Amino acid sequence: MRSMPPALPFDIEAIERELARLWQSAPMADRRNELALSRTSVLTLFVYAPDTSRADTARDLISRLSMHHPSRVVLLVTSRQEPLEEPQISIQCNLGIAERYAPCYEQITITLPSDGMELLPSLLIPLALPDLPAFLWWLGPLPCHDRRFVAVARAVDRLIFDSLESPHPIADIIATRRLVQQVARSTAVSDLNWGRLGPWQETTARMFEIPHCRWALDAITRVDLRYGYAPQRSTPNPTQALLYLGWMASRLGWRLASLEADGNSWRLDLTAPGNRRLNWTIAPQPSEELFHGQLVHVSFVAEHNHETASFSIDLSGHDRATLRLRVHDRNHCVLEHAFHHHLLDLQRLLINELQEVAPDWLYEHALDEATAIAVEYRKLERQKEH
Amino acid sequence: MTVTTLQNPLREGLRFERLPDPCIMVIFGASGDLTRRKLIPALYNLAYDGLLPPGFSIVGYARRPLTDDEFRQEMRAAVERFSRRQPIDPDVWETFAQGLFYFAADFTDASAYPKLGEVLERIDRERATAGNRIFYLATPPDAYETITQFLGESGLAQPTQPGSWVRLIVEKPFGHDLESAITLNNHLLRYFREEQIYRIDHYLGKETVQNILALRFANGIFEPIWNRNYIDHVQITVAETIGIEGRGGYYDRAGALRDMVQNHMLQLLSVIAMEPPIAFEADPVRDEKVKALRAIRPIRPEDVNELTVRGQYGPGFIGGRPVPGYREEPRVAPNSLTETYVALKLFIDNWRWADVPFYLRTGKRLPRRVTEIAIQFKRVPHPLFKGMATAGVEPNWLVIRIQPDEGVSLNIAAKVPGPRIRLRTVTMGFLYGTSFLVQSPDAYERLLLDCMLGDSTLFTRRDETEAAWVPITQILRGWAESPPPEFPNYDAGTWGPPEAEQFIARDGRRWRRP
């Protein structure tokens, strides 16, 4: 028999009653400072934290995000302690942002039992503000293999997770794609790790827009890609690299022809339209913890008749937060271009995600291609095992 | 959207949908104040955010002799001082500075322009800028005609490569009355086509205009009541606490009417009053704005004193500090008759707005910095709640605030809880800045980017500038024929001359306290 999770020690409606009471008792203006408290509702943000350390990360980020209040934030924290704590409900107002208004948001913290997956939809649905989009930001590994999670994802409009947290990257890519398909009718799924690729994709698109480099897009012969691997992590995480390759393959009609793996270094042969062959290498490169799983270098070689061009994109600068593009023409650098990679910052990344409501078809297509490679890799692994 | 955007399959679906073509921006007046304080910091910020294309280059044009490296150093100092992004990112700066060049010449030297052309061609070859150019006139207005004439005569005003473009950005002031504006337009149009000309009004670069259009035309509830049947009157206020900040030479010749009303305030008026455009594109939007401006009721010289109030500040206090009067400011004539405050009443003679007054006021050294458009709706036709119950209840106001705290608020009457009927006004409001989790870009950044993208929606078209000069020139004429005003007539730190209160009180209305 299946064991049921314990019921929560409170009534959901009591949360709404308490919020109404708080709004009523809040002085409608801070008279001393001539500030009007203002409540604007844009969305509901649910944040799920599987442990207290991630809950602390979430709290810190929420308090910074609330400088731009997302109107209602519900923090769901799992706890192993019994009995569960009562929910905490508050209204937070920020002085000092606007001259005459203090924007406010509601914050609710609910403690869940550690096996509370099944309870979640019954909290998400009633606590979401009517008519406004509801987002669920899932910290920690996405339980994409857990069948019960489908109902959780379906309870919100957008699910945000981070595949950098993935303990089994290859298997999780495949399971994530299944989940995306299962919830497609109700919920858009976004991966923060895909979001971080934005500036890389932009730079890549840009190099082929430089007037004398346009020919190179149809003449790429080699791509080398490096992603960070922090020595203290047990396994590398190639998800971002695979999504980048998946994106290019889906946009340019490349198909995987063969895959070889030497430890964590991969060599892929692809076929481009017109039966052109090109090869990719994807390999981890020792890095600081911050760049674990993140692209750090991409280079392209394009050859056509007697012309050759090469491009490289690197993370540079003292904080390695600048993307720098170099365009070479037969070994001498002809053009450089750099801009700030603002999406290395989690807060900016999350804000970016909260602005999107529609599904991201570009991600879905890239994930399809990345899944095809992951499936191929798994086959290779199995063959080796035998 | 640019042609390259559509050809590149990697571009589709990316979040930076608008990336301009590579181009060179030639800044005339590159050693001046505007370049240092606004233009270069805005361009650097665009580069930092990744909004400029690879190869983007700038050629600074001014008289004083500087090498490219000296110019780069000066511009770096300007960015360190005036950019909103601090500290400077060395990699971004380095690649941005690779595209910075300096060209020393006098604007009046015809032989300099072919040489400038050679420099631009060399940059095209080295940095793949493909013949695309923007000429930015950041110069004293008396240089506009010379520069454009020489650009035209040296063949630089028109594209030379297939598919490339050439654009011209003109700063304010655009003429000093209708006649000079027409002359300047005719001159520019001898060398450039209208689609190439981008007349800057940095107010349009604020998010405001688009916010007003979104509020009016993306909500079903406002447009049906946006007319004379429901609106009593409109007030547009642009109040500044600052004085003239060392720009006495310019301001004393211009005055508040030319400096604020002709451009910024009439732009705001036109977006409030315009009919729905058929598309959110440059020409349809500007067509409707022009129609609204053209419908402004002509002002006869003999009516000017009834329809306007002028003021000039004397000494007073701002934020607890004493400040000098206007006539004591540097480079201002001690008996100056220039207005630093103006209030006026305009009517828009069309079906929508017949007989609805639009009150505009602007001034320097007023007690608080605020820009807002306030729309007062008519009172209910039959007062159900009488006497004490309604004391303190204002008619409904819809207020579109532009600064500070850009946002929208609506005042409504509500019943105070309890057994008695007592009504009070409550404000429902929202702030743009804190509702969407993002900062609005700086106005110059927005406008420079739009010009590179070839989007002229937020720039003023020839007919718009001229239509806006019509009522202004009528007022200037009326003032010239009236006896000189007795200035100063308001103390710094007050809401303008007492006549301004009487002016609106004659119509049974009063200024809102913004």
Ligand SMILES: NC(=O)c1ccc[n+]([C@@H]2O[C@H](COP(=O)([O-])OP(=O)(O)OC[C@H]3O[C@@H](n4cnc5c(N)ncnc54)[C@H](OP(=O)(O)O)[C@@H]3O)[C@@H](O)[C@H]2O)c1
């Ligand atoms: N400053 C602002 O914040 C601001 C705001 C809005 C609009 N504007 C408008 O922008 C324009 C420029 O204003 P600004 O304050 O930057 O003026 P500014 O500081 O006086 O600068 C004038 C520039 O023009 C150059 N110049 C003047 N005569 C020249 C000539 N004969 N040949 C070559 N170069 C010449 C000067 O270079 P040299 O010193 O080398 O001679 C200098 O770089 C004006 O139309 C102004 O109304 C300015």
